[in-house]
Amino acid sequence: MPDRPDDICPRPSKLPSQPTTPLAAPIFASSVYICDDPQQAAAMLAHEAPGHAYRRDGHPNAELLAEKCRQLHGAPQAAITNSGMGAMALAMVSQCRQGDHVVLSNQMYGRSLAILTEEAGRLGIESTVVDSSDHQATAASLKPTTKLLVVETIANPLLRVADLARLADIAHARRAILVVDNTFASPALCRPLEFGADLVLESLTKIMNGHSDVLLGLLCGREESWERVPTALSTWGLTASPWDCWLAARGIGTLHLRAERASANALAAAQFLANRAEVEKVHYPGLPDHPDHELATRQFGGRYGTIVTFTITGGTTAATRFIAAARNIPFCPSLGELTTTLTHPETTTHRVLTAAAREALGIRGGTIRLSVGIESSEFILAALAEGLDALNVV
Numbered sequence: 001m002p003d004r005p006d007d008i009c010p011r012p013s014k015l016p017s018q019p020t021t022p023l024a025a026p027i028f029a030s031s032v033y034i035c036d037d038p039q040q041a042a043a044m045l046a047h048e049a050p051g052h053a054y055r056r057d058g059h060p061n062a063e064l065l066a067e068k069c070r071q072l073h074g075a076p077q078a079a080i081t082n083s084g085m086g087a088m089a090l091a092m093v094s095q096c097r098q099g100d101h102v103v104l105s106n107q108m109y110g111r112s113l114a115i116l117t118e119e120a121g122r123l124g125i126e127s128t129v130v131d132s133s134d135h136q137a138t139a140a141s142l143k144p145t146t147k148l149l150v151v152e153t154i155a156n157p158l159l160r161v162a163d164l165a166r167l168a169d170i171a172h173a174r175r176a177i178l179v180v181d182n183t184f185a186s187p188a189l190c191r192p193l194e195f196g197a198d199l200v201l202e203s204l205t206k207i208m209n210g211h212s213d214v215l216l217g218l219l220c221g222r223e224e225s226w227e228r229v230p231t232a233l234s235t236w237g238l239t240a241s242p243w244d245c246w247l248a249a250r251g252i253g254t255l256h257l258r259a260e261r262a263s264a265n266a267l268a269a270a271q272f273l274a275n276r277a278e279v280e281k282v283h284y285p286g287l288p289d290h291p292d293h294e295l296a297t298r299q300f301g302g303r304y305g306t307i308v309t310f311t312i313t314g315g316t317t318a319a320t321r322f323i324a325a326a327r328n329i330p331f332c333p334s335l336g337e338l339t340t341t342l343t344h345p346e347t348t349t350h351r352v353l354t355a356a357a358r359e360a361l362g363i364r365g366g367t368i369r370l371s372v373g374i375e376s377s378e379f380i381l382a383a384l385a386e387g388l389d390a391l392n393v394v
């Protein structure tokens with residue numbers, strides 16, 4: 001009896017056999033896979049046999065992307081999460097339990113600060129916030145119950161650089177592990193595991209994907225810290241979408257070209273801004289007056305990243321004017337795009353802080369954070385000049 005049309009349509013399709021390998025990877029959108037038998041299904045679900053059964057437990061596009069990131073970081077293990085915050089959550093829930101303590105830098109990304117203090121606190125995990133550039137204070141804040149020391153390679157918005165080798169020693173001396181958020185640096189600038197970090201996380205949403213069209217995170221690290229990661233990833237529902245993974249794998253293909261061009265542009269922008277009378281202060285690790293210039297040179301091998309922060313005279317009013325006049329630099333509260341963008345920390349990333357806390361971090365009304373893109377440097381300098389020139393028109 002021939003198949004009825006209403007039986008043909010819902011039946012699974014057989015993939016056409018393919019003698020050649022596609023150069024661009026396919027997208028595996030399936031949420032579930034046909035298993036051979038119960039034994040195979042059980043083994044795959046327990047991560048004891050290769051293959052996929054259910055997408056939340058893993059899928060080929062996440063694995064392809066994880067493998068690229070694993071190689072970029074020289075990491076024994078890597079996992080992709082549904083956002084950078086997903087990677088931070090995964091680091092926390094895979095390593096900590098009630099009664100544990102975490103130490104974190106006072107210059108963490110806002111949501112990272114929130115998850116490691118407020119959210120952690122609700123789960124019975126204690127936290128201490130320190131100035132991680134002060135190594136004595138950092139060492140003194142670790143306790144016998146400290147599980148994690150968490151820092152960012154290059155911190156927002158003043159671009160302080162963490163001395164990863166020193167911080168790894170401080171963590172390990174107290175049997176804690178060093179967790180590094182490497183989002184601003186990316187592996188094009190820094191591979192924190194080489195400096196002794198145990199876990200590295202990145203928001204792939206930023207320069208790693210680089211095309212402003214996905215939300216993804218990476219957690220990678222050492223075997224000793226990995227035991228609970230695969231199960232926690234699936235159990236807490238942090239798995240990434242195959243569509244996002246596919247796009248990010250494409251974006252990463254040009255990471256090194258983009259990072260090289262954007263870092264060179266950032267240095268040119270920082271030098272240009274430092275010579276303008278309207279600019280009070282430029283924060284860029286590539287400038288000799290940055291407090292971490294030597295450390296950055298040592299740790300990043302001669303490149304200094306794609307973010308430049310500067311403060312113009314005249315406070316919030318001047319910043320607002322600059323943002324309106326710099327028409328070729330979109331105001332976007334993120335970073336790592338193809339195009340040069342800017343944001344205003346006082347009203348975006350650091351808006352929840354008190355004015356005094358912002359001042360202590362060096363963030364003023366006139367402070368602007370620039371995420372430098374891959375346009376020609378001439379275009380970027382002209383776009384900045386357009387904004388600055390408007391400040392002189394009365």
Ligand SMILES: *Cc1c(COP(=O)(O)O)cnc(C)c1O
Nearest residue numbers: 083084085109181183203205216
């Ligand atoms: C953006 C960002 C995150 C969070 O990543 P999402 O992908 O937005 O969840 C974490 N850390 C840093 C430094 C970031 O810039």
